[in-house]
Amino acid sequence: MEAASIAHGHAEHEHHGPPPANRSSRVEPQLLGMLLFIISEVMVFGAFFTAYFFIRVVSGDRWFPIEENELPVAVAGINTAILVSSSFTMHWAQTSIKNGNRFGLKAGILTTFVLGLTFLFIQVNEYVHIGFAPHDFAQGSVFYGLTGLHGAHVFVGLTLLLTVVIRSWRGHFSPEEHRGVEVPGIYWHFVDVMWIIVYSTVYLL
Amino acid sequence: MAQEETRQDEAAATEAEAAEAAERRTPRRTAAQMIGVGLLASVLGVLGGLLIDWFPAPGSTQAGPIDTLWDVLLIASVPVFVLVTVVIAFSVINFRMRPGEEGIDGPPIHGNTRLEVIWTAVPAILIVGLVTYAYVVLRDIEQAPASGRERVVKVFGEQFAWTFEYNEGGRRFRNAQLYLPVDESVKFEVQSKDVIHDFWVPAFRMKIDAVPGITTSYRVTPTAVGDHAIVCAELCGLGHAFMRQTAHVMTSDDFGAWVRRASAPAGGGGGGGASGGAPDGKQLFAAGKDSTGAQPCGACHKLSDAGSSGGTGPDLDQALRGKDAAFIERAIVDPNAEIAQGFGPNVMPDNYRSTLSSAEVDALVKYLQDATK
């Protein structure tokens, strides 16, 4: 079907592609798109923080520990360290490919991926042992809501990282063309920064 | 090149022509005429607007300021609308394209700072005025009475009825009907047992949502003796449209008499057919049974004998006339078995079997049978 329509088009047009678009901004479209997407994502978190604010501050419900339920601040602290270090390995991967160091790219991106996976694993483990469920009280809903939302973002980030892993193993990316590392990297940094905010508000404050 | 030149010549020609056309088309009279028509239309519009009978009859001291605010808003906004409409009408009449003008363009006016400043500033001033006035009205209608004495009536919303709790002279009691003395300030403290409702008495002009988990409130001073509709104004489910009751505003004396009757310990003592003694059907009808959550029938049904006037469910004076005890009992404990014409299923609670004892159900049936003979 498709082949037919291409041939059909062929007969009438000499010209096969669009004229190259004018670049009216120095920002890369992909980069700008990712930044705008991150603004949207920040707003999703903003809405969840609104829930946090209303339940903790406006309604004045008490925060953890609630009925002997404590948050594992220390374990989550270690987890924070893991996620933060994954931002550095991500940065390593990014600078490596800019300098044409393929080994650095591969090692960096793989470490990042593994660290992210570890984070997610510890997080799930925390859920299993934490001792309260989202339906026990609204503070629990907020806790699971915020950390779960963040976990979902880690999952999305890991999926993006996976494509980078696959592509770098298949020999893609070069010092000239590495947007495919750059853009997921930005997302990954965002996921990290967001975790620091979630950790400080939910566990520490 | 030559083509270029002709085009420029033509453009110049058009410009001259356009200028001439503009001259021809903007008679100096237009603006004056337009202002005249605009003023006239504004006056007529405002008068017409004020003549319309917008509001239901006022029933509280809050109604006055709100109705006046409406009039002020009308006076302020009719001229704005007239202005826009008149300018468009005049433009359409004076500047519409006439035959032969197909190729002409208007004068290239790009803006005029003075005008733009005016039409930013004037609405801004108007807005500031209106907002200030509205703020004054708001203070006015929410102010506590000068005497400081005020009755508090608790209002409980649930799907799909209101109940009211009084605290008169130290006696606490509930009723499915709202009774208020005239000219005394009352503060409603509104709560909800399930979803959001909204407690609105159009004659009082005031409303507030009944929100699960918090208590909301407003105050009114009723001024008109008589019955006023209570309307649920927040979508609360399938019975929302029928969640109607009546506020009875009465003289102080009548109200006192009503309080004595309503708060008198019922036949068996306690709020509505409690332990010991025979349950009182009329009391159950009017107040339900709070301890088990049985909703009062009178909240939703009209029954002359009990003086209730709810419109959520069928009018029992009509619906139960001449019906036997078995029919009435089934209608209470299994309301979805047979739905009266014009009403929907699942509106009435179907839990009376569990919230009332069988003795209580019997008492209720007996009462209803007697009352609708």
Add this chain to the structure above:
Amino acid sequence: MFAKLSAPGWYRAALYLLIGLGFSYVLSIGARAGFGYDPVLDGEAVLQIALIAMPFFFLAGMGAFDYWYHWAAGRPTLPEDHSNHGARRWQDYFKVNTDHKVIGIQYTVTSFFFLFVGGLIAMLMRAELAAPGRQFVDSNTFNGLFSVHASILIFLFIIPVFAGLANFVLPLMIGAPDMAFPRLNALSYWMLPVAGLMMLVSFFAPGGSFATGWTAYAPLSETSPIGQVFFTIGVQFAGASSIATALNFLVTIITMRAPGMSFFRLPLLVWANFSTSLLVVIATPFIAASQFFVLLDRALGFDFFRVAGGAGGDVLMYQHVFWFYSHPAVYIMMLPGFGIVSEILAVKSRKPIFGYRMMAFSLLAIVVLGFTVWAHHMFVSGMQSWIRVPMMVTTAIIAVPTGIKIFSWLATLWRGVLHLDTPMLFALGFVTMFTLGGISGVMLAMIPLTIHVSDTYFIVAHIHYVLFGGSLFTIFAGVYYWFPKMTGRMYDETLGRVHFWTTFVFFNVTFAPMHLIGVQGMPRRVADYAAEFADWNLAISIASFCLGLSSLLFLYNIIASWRGGPRAAANPWRALTLEWQVSSPPPIFNFDSVPTVVGGPYEYGVPGAVHGVFKGGAEVPQPAGAREHAAAD
């Protein structure tokens, strides 16, 4: 057969849908068994998972993800493969297509389908409301009707139809060959029919469709039957679609303008969509979150809005989160219309738009102010009372930038040469009707009045004056205006005018009396009402049927003209903006070479003014009027 099932398209989509259904069952049963729930097979659980999962299977089946999948897997991709670009046969409109013009038409046609569905539902509502008491439907069905009516018209008509029109014309206007992310654009479109269908089939859910209004306030939306979930999840897809489109518009406008197209040479439609897209990107996540909360509460027993038994939820939080999106959403539904009207009024008055810069700045002012007023929908909600007065002030202030726009349009008309054809009539109708709706909005900002009229038909009147008299009039104007460009055909002018006048008259007869019955005390969202409102309601219902019939004129005009209307010239309106400088319909890649912009977009009446020139010499044919004028002589 196998080839059909493995190539992207409807067959594969059907197959994937089946797989998705199986997946939902397996996931649901597995999860319930794993957590030890009884029974393991729960219809509602399966349904909730299926509603989330199956759209993705469908989209994958249609081929919306194929390219990305190939890319992610590191397989060779062909960025220059344009086999999915452009439509050569009508069937191409039923495929995943990356051409912004095809997507624009897909968007517009789909949205209009939903206009007629939503309008038909309104007809049923008006039939029920023609007399007090029960006519045709019980109260639960009625609640479902207005909920679906509003949700369809807002999320599946007004918002996407603006995105559709802009999709078609915006890249042309700024001299771009396509949108910045054509494949994302296609994905945005294909999420729409999914969301719309989801909302419509909710009528078949046990317990009826979602019936909590388009606002779906918790906790009612958490205790109502399963039909509610069709809204909760449907909105997510509609929302994701609009975020993706907005992001696409922003990137396109920022990075793909033609040389010389500075921000202050952009046509105002582009400015309007720029502002709207900012609103969408920032605000839409909030409605997504509000529905996440409801879904989590319903499906997993979270306590966000549960207060019973000391659960500690906060009911009003729903409303804050919801309106933090949905107030900006009303400007999402109006600003693109402002853009359309600015285009039409300038072209049809043959004058430059008056106060171009203020027009652009007032859009941005509305965007900023729009985020500061959400609680004006909550004046009687029982929230902290101190929030009300600041919100009243900010709300009323929005009248100022909006007023700037209205007055500038009036000044644009003044001394122009007004071509009173159908697009112009609708544009003028818009200016008057929107002013009326806006004024009733300013009245609603006044707290003491809102305490009385909130949740009455006065609100219903306001809604329809701004959404029908406002947004829908601009949409009609825009569709007539760009019809020649989009289809290459002319519409029937006489029929168009008849459509305008019948719509204008019956619109007012339908909705103006609602102001009165609202103030008199008729609540909204009721299937039954007090006898005193019977006469007005009967009149309103009759007028609304006429209004419905008048929209059939439009339908006929569009269909007949598309099939057999006279061929349209490239630039029948003698407009300066770039979309009119290419053929009607435009060539598959828009331009042979990107034009260079050398002047403003609205220089009508300025001798020799030029907006854009194409490489290769010839400047864009100028409408200085001379040519046609000479011909007319």
